[in-house]
Amino acid sequence: MQVEQYSIGSHNEVLLKEHKRRLDYISSTVKDAAKIIAKLKDFRVAIPSWALGTGGTRFGRFSGGGEPRNLEEKIEDIGLLHKLNQSSGAISLHIPWDIPENASHIKALAAQNGLRFDAMNSNTFQDQPNQELSYKFGSLQNVNKAIRQQAIDHNIEVIKYGVELGSTSLTVWLSDGSCFPGQLNFREAFQHTLSGLQDIYKALPGDWKIFVEYKAFEPNFYSTTVGDWGQSYLYASKLGPKAYTLVDLGHHLPNANIEQIVALLLMEGKLGGFHFNDSKYGDDDLTTGSIKPYQLFLIFNELVEGMDAKGMDHVSDMGWMIDASHNVKDPLEDLLQSVEAIMLSYAQALFVDRKALKEAQQNNDVVAAQEILQNTFRTDLRPLVTEARLQAGGVLDPVAFFRKEKIREKLIKNRGAKTVATGL
Ligand code: PSV
Ligand code: MN
Helix, strand or coil, X not given: CCCCHHHHHHHHHHHHHHHHHHHHHHHHHCXXXXXXXXXXXXXCCEEEHHHCCCCCECCECCCCCCCCCCHHHHHHHHHHHHHHHCCCCEEEEECCCCCCCCHHHHHHHHHHCCCEEEEEECCCCCCCCCCCCCCXXXXXXXXXXXXXXXXXXXXHHHHHHHHHHCCCEEEEECCCEECCCCCCCHHHHHHHHHHHHHHHHHCCCCCCEEEEECCCCCCCCCEECCCCHHHHHHHHHHHCCCEEEEEECCCCCCCCCHHHHHHHHHHCCCXXXXXXXXXXXXXXXXXXXXXXXXXXXXXXXXXXXXXXXXXXXXXXXXXXXXXXXXXXXXXXXXXXXXXXXXXXXXXXXXXXXHHHHHHHHHCCCHHHXXXXXXXXXXXXXXXXXXXXXXXXXXXXXXXHHHHHCCHHHHHHHHHCCCCXXXXX
């Protein structure tokens, strides 16, 4: 769907005066506002190809219509998001949901939309039609060697698709585990999985990374073979320097201190990928920042501090991706909200007075430390995010623009009311 430059211009014109008023106010209190804006302009978060349709639950799926019917339309949808917010310039593909049949055409289309290919995702958590052997009892952990080999071959095939598209990383999320005590020999499951990951690792091109994603539970409910950051870290360390842990915000047991996990993984140089979402109970896949925005800020605070301590580039040294798709919102509006929340938390983390915080920590001044973090969190930095978007050529208010331009209605008109995108 094409968005005309003049409609962006007229939308911005209406809101510009009020935006400038807010920006002037915040710029007078935030020193380094210009530096924060410059960093925000560079930041990119990838959109997964499976988040563009209304997500289902095991109880049903209620499509809102106009969902992308193929990879080309998914790329167009992400291109549209990027056009509006100028911060979603990357797409992450899940294979086999989105096999690029004609890689050069797909690559060209992505480039036209200003997108690059982020991490490739393999899928050994579902059986596909025509698949020879079943993953019902796991993939890389399976007691059956032929099933393990099938999963290895699939991952190697995913790398091949990624190479054709110019991606440089593979995310492996395994649903492997067990539902009942006694079902699995934990040590053997780990060793099989490690050996499979080693074979996949060997197939990585020189400049590639592999991200090992962990998840506490679901679909297995008694044990998970990559169940927490410790297990993921163990695999990543044993695999070698191209292997990293991937943190997905929804993959922890309730109340886990994710910011501490992030800090320690960065310290070890082993945090490579990040999946954003939010949750109240588990892997709820809700809009990023919709439930626990303070936690999101605290996590970003550690990300920025930890990356800076290691001299890492905020944009290119981490695979940033949204991993959420739920069932009540328009998926495109939802993604715009998620990106906005991520940008805001990033801005807040950049605004933390590191020197003052360090001093408070050194003096065991707990109250001052809390004041610093909470004052930062409660400072309204939204005009900086908006300004970054404006300077980059985006729209002042993406959700309002989406609605005013009746983009969903147009998509339904073009694609139909009954389309269902591939994904969960
Ligand atoms: C699993 O819950 C996960 O977080 C993995 O990243 C998958 O690739 C994605 O969600 C989609 O199922
Ligand atoms: Mn994930």
